[in-house]
Amino acid sequence: MIEARNVTLSFGETPALRGADLAVERGEIVAVMGPSGSGKSTLLHCLAGILVPDGGEIHVDGRRVDTLGENERSALRRDRFGFVFQFGQLVPELTAAENVALPLLLAGVRRAKALAAASPWFGRLGLDGLERRRSGELSGGQAQRVALARGLVAGPTVLFADEPTGALDSLTGEQVMDLLVASAREQGTTVVLVTHEARVAAYADRHVMVRDGRVTSLAVLP
Numbered sequence: 001m002i003e004a005r006n007v008t009l010s011f012g013e014t015p016a017l018r019g020a021d022l023a024v025e026r027g028e029i030v031a032v033m034g035p036s037g038s039g040k041s042t043l044l045h046c047l048a049g050i051l052v053p054d055g056g057e058i059h060v061d062g063r064r065v066d067t068l069g070e071n072e073r074s075a076l077r078r079d080r081f082g083f084v085f086q087f088g089q090l091v092p093e094l095t096a097a098e099n100v101a102l103p104l105l106l107a108g109v110r111r112a113k114a115l116a117a118a119s120p121w122f123g124r125l126g127l128d129g130l131e132r133r134r135s136g137e138l139s140g141g142q143a144q145r146v147a148l149a150r151g152l153v154a155g156p157t158v159l160f161a162d163e164p165t166g167a168l169d170s171l172t173g174e175q176v177m178d179l180l181v182a183s184a185r186e187q188g189t190t191v192v193l194v195t196h197e198a199r200v201a202a203y204a205d206r207h208v209m210v211r212d213g214r215v216t217s218l219a220v221l222p
């Protein structure tokens, strides 16, 4: 489903990726671990077509991602990928329901239909009654569950999650991870999860370590 081969990327003089290789099977949940600054987020951004590598190849869901133009990459992100980031990054002016519906609205789905598709996610993720709140009126855990619903509402083939529980306390983080994993399994969504926390990585089927811009080890979790 995902294959990265010898991916390199530098920010000016700083090499962030120095020949990273990664393969992820369809439906697999893979945790990308490693020290701060090792290149985890850069690798995720390359896989997701947010950043374009300097070298190497990236194939995701049958498409070569690294050679696509900006418009094609943005269409691929919108249509096939879902995202959850550390701080949720909800649009503050929109209600929770509108935030969840956003990927559908951006894909051209009519407002009523998009909001109808967003609606079941509130019950599914324990957010009933919060549909009309804005992000400033949600707790961190609620906001992150809204962000998770937004990441999954369009039925992505791959969910990219970068430290999705990084801003949450451990209990709230566990609730978010339980929901993320259950929802991904239910939809058969492949998940690439960047985390530096072993507790979070333990939710994955497998973890890989990134060190100095390379994927250095593969391990099957017990």
Ligand SMILES: Nc1ncnc2c1ncn2[C@@H]1O[C@H](COP(=O)(O)OP(=O)(O)OP(=O)(O)O)[C@@H](O)[C@H]1O
Pocket (backbone or CB within 6 Å): 011, 014, 015, 016, 034, 035, 036, 037, 038, 039, 040, 041, 042, 043, 196
């Ligand atoms: N936009 C940028 N401009 C310049 N340098 C960058 C940029 N993004 C990342 N880097 C550098 O690239 C390297 C890899 O960064 P990256 O964010 O991928 O690491 P990370 O493993 O995700 O770290 P963390 O766990 O701290 O988030 C680091 O040296 C970082 O300083």
